[in-house]
Amino acid sequence: MTELDLVIRQGTVVTAADVMQCDVGIKAGRIVALAANLPQAPQEIDATDRLVLPGGVDAHCHMDQPMSDGVVMADDFYTGTRSAVAGGTTTVIPFACQFKGGSLKAAVEDYHQRATGNAVVDYAFHLIVADPTPTVLDEELPELIRSGYTSFKVYMTYDDLKLSDRQLLDVLAVARQEGAFVMVHAENSDCIAWMVQRLEALGKTAPRYHATARPMVVEREATHRAIALAELVDVPILIVHVSGAEAVEQIQWAQNRGLRIYAETCPQYLFLTEADLDQPNFEGAKCICSPPPRDKANQQVIWDGLCNGVFHVLSSDHAPFRYDDPKGKQICGTHSSFHAVPNGIPGIETRLPLLFSEGVNKGRIDLNTFVSLTSTNPAKLYGLYPRKGTIAIGADADLVIWDPQRQVTIHNAMLHHNVDYTPYEGMTIQGYPEITLSRGEVVYRQGEVLAARGRGAFLPCGLSSFARPKLTP
DSSP states (O other): OOOOSEEEEEEEEEOSSOEEEEEEEEETTEEEEEESSOOOOSEEEEOTTOEEEEOEEEOSBOOSOOOSSSOOOSOOHHHHHHHHHHTTEEEEOOEEEOOTTSOHHHHHHHHHHHHTTTOSSEEOOEEEOSOOOHHIIIIIHHHHHHTTOOEEEEESSSTTTBOOHHHHHHHHHHHHHHTOEEEEEOOOHHHHHHHHHHHHHTTOOSTTHHHHHSOHHHHHHHHHHHHHHHHHHTOOEEEOSOOSHHHHHHHHHHHHTTOOEEEEEOTHHHHOOGGGGOOTTTGGGGGOOSSOOOOHHHHHHHHHHHHHTSOOEEOOOBOOOOSSOTTTTTTTOTTSOGGGSOOOOOOTTTHHHHHIIIIITTTSSOHHHHHIIIIIHHHHHTTOTTTSSSOOTTSBOOEEEEEEEEEEEOOGGGOOSSOSOOTTTTOEEEEEEEEEEETTEEEEETTEEOOOTTOOOBOOOOOOTTSOOOOOO
16 A cells, blocks of 8 residues: 555544544545555544544635625635634635626636635635626626536625526526526515615614514515526526525425425524524624524424435535624614624634534434535535545545534634624534644644645536536537
């Protein structure tokens, strides 16, 4: 056998399909051996009583994304990916966002400038299509898809991002032709605007009214409409950050009919409720995200969906806005309307520990499902598998040595992001990453990030395992 660079010994190796006791041999950043009693290597890691997991793939996160309203994200590609590795995530896929009136290709070029020399782990880009002009549809988008940007997100809400149904059909048609994969933010924009106007007229502007303005019916209606549009074009889609029972019912209905409708949820819908928006003073703004958290009954529906296969991926939707910041959550001050507060919460570092603690350790999901939701399925969805998302011969040695017994109380001071709060402050969890490796290099060990700034590489993506191949003329 070729001399190995590193051997991980005596761990319990977990993939989406298997749990096995074996050593992991690494050479030149790749996994080259899975066997008992591998030969000695210059570098060794003892994983006795530990799990060896594939590095997490966070396929829905935001960092250093330019905003149109003066808001500034707290995390750039350095602090965002530093936080990721500390939480066991070794691949991130944030968004190159087109502005209305702007070029999609220019948005990608700008995002590369932001990422290059900063990321500590590997990354790919989704696109956000906000202005599907003929040039974008006929030239820029097909060219970008063929160049490794094979997934894109579309919005049914937010004035600066939303598309009409006709525009949605146009971009879905491009996805079908090119084999791209589409993510949909499903909320009814007009219903939300109507609710906001009436709430503000009544003086109901506190953060808790964010949930009132976005009831489940607006998510349910948009989810149903997105499914119908995808069915018309005959293209698979992923409904992102699903929050509760009514959207889940629409997705299950489509899945039961054999439609290729996939679903994602996030930790905020498992651990937060709308009551978290009703904190004294302006503190509820910390938990404003869209869709909003629901109630305990809906939390259970989301947990059930993780167990029964409705959901294919759990992402963080990391949106790093600082709370005490005039360019963050308080851009319009603490007496402003909920409608002015930037939407989104931080969570890239806590995603895996939260799901492991309350999912695996509480018996809600098994280890294989944990790996599927957080690593393997996102890698397959976005064309990175089997290089990422699994422990297999030839895969990148992106691995996490996981201590299933370690208890941690989450405090923002221990996290590595650049945000001044975590919505999970004070929560005690069990199970935490001990060592994280990226391409065979130890990049995190017991609380310390060791990765050099800029060592992360851009990953062009192949076509999704869940999308139809490109049609021939």
